[in-house]
């Protein structure tokens with residue numbers, strides 16, 4: 001009886017390891033998938049009813065990517081259905097002729113035309129099947145690609161806030177299974193379509209032979225259908241409920257083999273520690289797999305027994321019909337074959353419908369993700385920004401991260417003028433990086449206003465805001481690409497433009513500007529060296545060397561507002577002085593530099609220094625002014641100066657050329673019409 005209950009979502013066990021490592025179960029709270037639970041608890045019929053809606057998305061993708069292939073598949077499958085029906089009728093004719101003739105030889109002779117027709121129909125069926133296979137094979141990868149593209153495009157277009165939101169990330173994660181499922185959905189659709197058509201054909205033939213045969217066929221296949229559907233529902237529920245558990249175990253696996261964790265894994269014995277937890281978590285997951293397997297075995301056994309009983313009844317009824325003379329032998333012969341092929345194709349149909357159902361659940365996750373990503377996407381269009389940069393102004397800006405009560409920025413008002421260097425200082429967690437993200441248009445203020453030359457950033461064309469910003473964050477990306485591309489990726493070029501001689505020269509100039517050229521000289525293949533140790537022939541850089549590449553990338557981007565967050569934290573003293581000099585050298589009449597750093601020596605020549613404390617702006621002014629004020633800035637500055645027990649390193653007061661002595665890259669005052677400035 002337990003088997004007849006509807007599957008429901010179970011609360012999986014929480015392993016002790018999950019509690020220790022993650023403070024509790026690491027799995028989805030299923031808030032977003034309640035919808036599916038509701039449907040899963042529905043019955044077979046409602047599942048079948050919802051199917052067209054569920055496969056509609058995949059079929060639409062198929063229609064958009066390769067219409068001829070989709071039509072070919074549909075036509076070939078329909079053709080096959082017709083050939084199988086005709087085949088059965090021909091078979092019936094052959095049997096009738098054979099049984100009705102006097103001698104077997106006469107019978108064979110009389111049956112030759114029907115046999116020839118049967119052979120022709122079989123050949124036609126085979127040709128149609130091969131056409132369908134070829135077209136479906138062409139279609140499937142295209143659909144997967146289109147679905148994956150849809151997924152990635154939706155993911156890159158959402159606001160940063162969505163990416164940082166755990167709930168959205170879960171959706172992002174589960175939607176990854178959508179594209180391969182879309183591919184399999186195509187295959188399952190084809191099989192289901194073929195199954196339905198050939199079943200309708202067989203059913204038609206059976207009805208013509210005897211009206212009782214069709215209900216009997218359904219009786220044989222129904223239990224198997226129920227069993228397969230139930231197993232699929234269980235599996236889906238299990239996957240959804242356990243997905244974070246699986247992810248947590250995978251995370252541990254990745255930590256164990258990652259390059260960055262390798263030293264601690266060895267020296268601190270973290271390897272053994274995590275491996276133990278991995279085993280613990282895997283064992284808990286295995287109990288779930290065992291439960292599923294047992295349930296599946298029991299379900300299938302019950303289904304097979306019911307189906308067998310139905311077959312017995314069917315054949316019994318046929319014998320009774322023949323004995324009582326209500327069915328002739330030729331019809332009975334064809335009927336046996338038709339029932340066999342019919343129940344086999346009904347069984348296959350149930351299996352494919354089932355696959356279709358299961359796969360379409362994952363495709364639904366993808367569709368839900370794309371819809372949610374659409375709601376959280378960075379809006380397209382908006383007010384244009386003036387070509388020339390004047391002032392970026394923040395007035396009474398307040399911003400809180402979604403999962404935090406305390407605001408990260410509270411009532412901040414400041415201005416950034418073209419042609420100036422602005423420094424942001426403050427202790428850890430004071431809100432500097434958050435301010436930088438707001439400036440770059442990555443986050444929008446909760447209240448207050450942030451304007452670019454009078455245009456509220458909320459209403460502005462965000463594409464244009466991004467175009468005007470070069471951002472070197474604390475955790476800038478170390479792309480696993482060549483040294484050249486690592487710099488050039490600061491301003492991705494149009495296709496064709498990538499190879500241009502001018503662009504190559506600009507890369508070299510940007511590298512020279514940041515002191516990365518000396519790093520490149522030592523690389524085995526110069527600018528073409530792959531910077532990712534994990535790949536063959538690649539080289540790895542030190543933290544400071546990477547920072548030089550980050551700076552070169554920022555220089556190459558050549559934007560109007562250049563934001564550098566802790567650009568020198570890993571640089572040696574000499575490189576640091578050079579870097580601060582070069583950063584100041586970036587300013588121009590149309591360019592502003594926003595410098596975030598804890599190195600007070602780098603701050604002193606900024607035109608304006610803003611001091612943040614717990615999300616509030618507490619001091620502002622020039623270096624001397626703030627020293628004279630004797631507040632937070634003055635004490636931070638003195639503390640560092642005392643720490644080194646000497647004067648802070650002196651910087652030349654005027655913007656100087658790049659460290660290697662080469663002249664900076666010539667800049668153009670104007671900007672291209674699309675808003676990206678060119679050098």
Ligand SMILES: Nc1ncnc2c1ncn2[C@@H]1O[C@H](COP(=O)(O)OP(=O)(O)OP(=O)(O)O)[C@@H](O)[C@H]1O
Pocket residue numbers: 164401402403404408426427428429430431432433434435474
């Ligand atoms: N993505 C985030 N989600 C939630 N809270 C965040 C996030 N990033 C930062 N915070 C919080 O916002 C506050 C300000 O952080 P922010 O990174 O802006 O500080 P910061 O001044 O750059 O510090 P640091 O000098 O250490 O780089 C901190 O309390 C931090 O915990």
Ligand SMILES: [Mg+2]
Pocket residue numbers: 432433434474565
């Ligand atoms: Mg920071």
